[in-house]
Amino acid sequence: MMHVIKSAADCGDGVRVDRSHAMNTFFKGLGGVCLGSLAGAGLGAALFCAVEVVLPQQADAVPVHTVAKTLKHEPKLSARQTILEANRHLIANGWRPAPEKMPTPEERRLSSVALESLSSCSGTGVGFCRFDYRRDLQRLSVVTVPSEPGRPSVGRVDRWW
Numbered sequence: 001m002m003h004v005i006k007s008a009a010d011c012g013d014g015v016r017v018d019r020s021h022a023m024n025t026f027f028k029g030l031g032g033v034c035l036g037s038l039a040g041a042g043l044g045a046a047l048f049c050a051v052e053v054v055l056p057q058q059a060d061a062v063p064v065h066t067v068a069k070t071l072k073h074e075p076k077l078s079a080r081q082t083i084l085e086a087n088r089h090l091i092a093n094g095w096r097p098a099p100e101k102m103p104t105p106e107e108r109r110l111s112s113v114a115l116e117s118l119s120s121c122s123g124t125g126v127g128f129c130r131f132d133y134r135r136d137l138q139r140l141s142v143v144t145v146p147s148e149p150g151r152p153s154v155g156r157v158d159r160w161w
Contacts, residue, residue, distance in 0.1 A: 075160065076089065077089070077160050079158065080157065081157050082147070082155070083113060083115065083129075083142065083155045083157060086131075086142060087115055087117065087131070094135045095133040095134070096134055098134035098139070099117055099118060099131075099132045100119045100132050101119055103119060103121065107120055107121040107123075111144075111152070112146075112153050112155075113155070115131060117142075118131055119131065126145055126146075127145060127150070128144065129143070129146075140160060140161070141161055143157075143159050143160065144156055
């Protein structure tokens with residue numbers, strides 16, 4: 001049985017696209033992202049409130065030397081250092097590149113670096129780029145902003161988690 005596409009457009013490359021199917025797919029994906037973001041924001045707020053209630057009592061009971069030991073294993077990054085400096089430091093301290101996804105050629109161009117840890121870059125707005133690392137079971141994401149806003153340039157560390 002043949003199906004007739006009633007609403008199709010030629011994209012200029014000889015491929016015809018069913019607009020209603022394309023829009024359906026787009027909005028289903030958008031709805032999933034929005035619902036996921038709302039759920040994540042709600043869980044984040046609940047976790048933040050729970051931590052605020054629990055930590056003040058625990059902080060008084062924890063000896064100072066215990067806190068220093070837990071911070072010793074965190075990466076020593078600083079805001080505004082270049083991603084190249086941060087990458088050298090992380091590699092020297094046992095972190096390995098572990099991008100969550102493969103960046104596109106455009107994202108590579110925007111980042112202006114050939115680091116294996118690049119996961120993605122936004123082509124709009126501030127121009128954030130994300131670099132992901134792994135050490136044993138730990139994961140680390142480093143977000144940069146371009147050193148020359150509005151142009152592809154080596155990023156400077158903005159935040160990490």
